[in-house]
Amino acid sequence: MGLLTPLAVKIGAISWMPKLLPQIVWFDTRLQRATKGKVTVLDIAGLPNLALTVPGRKSGIPRTTPLLCVPHEGGWLIAGSYFGGPNVPLWVGNLRAATTATARFDAVDHEVTWREVEGEERAEMWQVMLRTWPNFAKYEERTTRVIPVFYLQPA
Numbered sequence: 148m149g150l151l152t153p154l155a156v157k158i159g160a161i162s163w164m165p166k167l168l169p170q171i172v173w174f175d176t177r178l179q180r181a182t183k184g185k186v187t188v189l190d191i192a193g194l195p196n197l198a199l200t201v202p203g204r205k206s207g208i209p210r211t212t213p214l215l216c217v218p219h220e221g222g223w224l225i226a227g228s229y230f231g232g233p234n235v236p237l238w239v240g241n242l243r244a245a246t247t248a249t250a251r252f253d254a255v256d257h258e259v260t261w262r263e264v265e266g267e268e269r270a271e272m273w274q275v276m277l278r279t280w281p282n283f284a285k286y287e288e289r290t291t292r293v294i295p296v297f298y299l300q301p302a
Contacts, residue, residue, distance in 0.1 A: 149192070149193020149194075150193060151191060151192050151193050152192060152193040152194060154192075155192035155193065155194060156280070156281060156282060159230075159280070159282040159285075160281075160282050160285055162289075164230055165229070165230035165231065165232050165289075168229070168230055168232075171188060174188065175187055175188040175213060179213070184198070184251075185254065187213045188213075189213060189215055194215050194279070194280065195215070195216050195217065195218055195279065196213055196214060196215050196216055196252075197213075197214055197216045197223055197225070197250045197251060197252040197299075198211050198212070198213050198214075198250070198251040199211065199212050199213075199214055199225065199238060199242070199248060199249070199250055199299075200212075200248060200249040200250075200251070201238060201241040201242050201245045201248045201249075202241065202245055203241055204240055204241050204243075204244035204245075210237075210238065210241060212236070212238040214238075215279075215280055216250075216252070216299075217275060217276045217278075217279045217280075218252075219272070219275055219298070221300065221301070222259075222298055222299050222300035222301065223250060223252065223259075223298075223299045224264075224272055224275060224276055224296060224297070224298055224299075225296070225297050225299065226276060226283060226294050226295065226296050226297075227239035227294060227295040227296075227297075228283060228286040228287075228294045229286075230286055230289075231285060231286030231287065231288070231289030231290045231294075232289075232290065233290060233291070233292065235292065235295065239295055242261060242297060243263070247259065247260060247261075247302060248261060248299070250299055257301045257302075258301070258302040259299040259300060259301055259302055260299070260300055260302050261297050261298065261299045261300070262297065262298055263295055263296070263297050264296045264297065264298050269296050272296050272298065273296060276296070
């Protein structure tokens with residue numbers, strides 16, 4: 148966590164924040180290009196993050212998505228929250244269709260295996276994730292869907 152993390156948590160809790168997601172993604176994409184992938188908006192916010200690369204389920208073309216992550220027991224927890232929007236993020240469907248993926252964490256690429264956590268285990272992992280990003284609880288309130296949680300581990 149960094150100095151700007153408390154500010155990021157406050158901004159992330161704003162109810163109209165999901166409407167700015169396209170602009171945030173646009174800015175983050177340009178920031179990553181300018182820094183050759185070394186800096187993301189999540190880095191500036193002082194939050195743990197990874198770049199998940201998964202082949203598109205229809206095209207097969209590798210797609211990379213920067214995601215807030217929670218390091219956990221030698222792997223990483225990620226959530227398909229999309230700020231609590233009504234739709235599941237596209238990367239979730241791609242990951243569900245893939246057998247492996249790549250996660251870039253702390254400038255190191257890791258081939259990873261993954262599994263979607265459900266039931267009691269999901270509830271436990273959700274509590275772990277809330278300690279890093281309490282706004283996941285707000286996202287859960289904003290949507291009627293169950294936010295998918297995945298556990299990635301180095302292969």
